[in-house]
Amino acid sequence: MLEMAQSLTEEEKYHRFMERIEAGERIEADDWMPDDYREALIRLISMHAVSEIMGALPEKEWVPKAPTLHRKLAIMAKVQDEMGHGQLLLRVAEDLMKPLGRNREDILKDLFSGKLKFHNVFHMKAPTWGDAGIIAWLVDGAAIITQSMSLNSSYGPYARALQRICAEEVFHAQHGESIILALTEGTEEQKKMIQTSLTEWWPALLMFFGPRSKENVGKSHVNKNIKYKIRTKTNEDLRQEFFNKYVPRIQSIGLKIPDETIHFNEEKGEWIYEQPDWDEFKKIVTGHGPMSKERLELRTTSYENTAWVRDALANRNVKEAY
Numbered sequence: 261m262l263e264m265a266q267s268l269t270e271e272e273k274y275h276r277f278m279e280r281i282e283a284g285e286r287i288e289a290d291d292w293m294p295d296d297y298r299e300a301l302i303r304l305i306s307m308h309a310v311s312e313i314m315g316a317l318p319e320k321e322w323v324p325k326a327p328t329l330h331r332k333l334a335i336m337a338k339v340q341d342e343m344g345h346g347q348l349l350l351r352v353a354e355d356l357m358k359p360l361g362r363n364r365e366d367i368l369k370d371l372f373s374g375k376l377k378f379h380n381v382f383h384m385k386a387p388t389w390g391d392a393g394i395i396a397w398l399v400d401g402a403a404i405i406t407q408s409m410s411l412n413s414s415y416g417p418y419a420r421a422l423q424r425i426c427a428e429e430v431f432h433a434q435h436g437e438s439i440i441l442a443l444t445e446g447t448e449e450q451k452k453m454i455q456t457s458l459t460e461w462w463p464a465l466l467m468f469f470g471p472r473s474k475e476n477v478g479k480s481h482v483n484k485n486i487k488y489k490i491r492t493k494t495n496e497d498l499r500q501e502f503f504n505k506y507v508p509r510i511q512s513i514g515l516k517i518p519d520e521t522i523h524f525n526e527e528k529g530e531w532i533y534e535q536p537d538w539d540e541f542k543k544i545v546t547g548h549g550p551m552s553k554e555r556l557e558l559r560t561t562s563y564e565n566t567a568w569v570r571d572a573l574a575n576r577n578v579k580e581a582y
């Protein structure tokens with residue numbers, strides 16, 4: 261079989277690969293794959309991995325300040341889960357990078373140097389407990405919508421990692437919903453706090469899904485990922501799903517969406533809404549958001565301080581250490 265594959269031309273291999281994709285077959289790490297499929301996966305999964313890791317930081321700030329023991333245990337478990345998601349995805353990305361002579365350390369170095377971007381939402385401040393609630397309820401809610409789309413991804417290891425990740429994300433969103441419901445039933449001050457958090461996070465939540473394809477002209481990442489069945493929906497499809505699910509829920513608990521224009525247009529069959537500032541989005545994801553610098557510095561220092569653990573595990577410099 262291997263000899264047969266080796267005797268095929270690159271064009272024939274590509275043709276066979278696309279037949280497998282079309283037939284809904286799963287591609288595995290050791291299978292032949294075209295370079296741009298591998299690159300698309302590395303790009304997507306690396307970004308997903310570092311976003312999980314950076315995503316633990318805004319909520320980590322709330323572990324020592326959580327209002328009750330019960331909330332503290334829940335938010336600690338969530339932070340640990342997010343780091344675990346990052347580790348799982350780094351392994352998936354690392355397997356894809358092996359033939360290119362690269363590994364997970366390269367991914368982290370790209371994060372520290374600013375070459376590899378992480379999700380816009382994790383560049384934002386989380387100064388109140390209301391923010392911790394909004395992150396868990398709506399950011400994780402948005403992540404569930406995005407990640408569920410790839411549960412049937414053509415790349416087997418990514419799809420399998422997402423099975424576990426999505427299951428845990430559901431717990432995160434329930435934890436967030438529980439915080440929000442408690443605050444909306446609380447004092448006037450608590451109600452005000454949660455409304456302020458929603459108002460401040462709303463543009464970031466819309467940006468989470470990325471620009472519409474037409475605003476993304478020249479960048480074919482989304483289209484390529486759809487062609488290869490790594491993902492199945494456009495950014496706008498996902499944002500509309502988010503509105504379908506969350507606009508009624510947000511309004512039903514008495515919170516006000518900070519967009520007077522938002523409504524469902526029956527004729528078009530879609531939500532009409534005020535666009536967030538996409539120039540601001542570019543600024544944020546290129547490392548110029550309110551907390552980009554602090555969070556990257558924290559992550560870099562932590563990575564440097566734990567070098568001895570990695571060295572010990574890899575049995576490097578063990579003699580020097582003792």
Ligand SMILES: [Fe+2]
Pocket residue numbers: 312341342345425429
């Ligand atoms: Fe996660």
Ligand SMILES: [Fe+2]
Pocket residue numbers: 342400403428429432
């Ligand atoms: Fe999560």
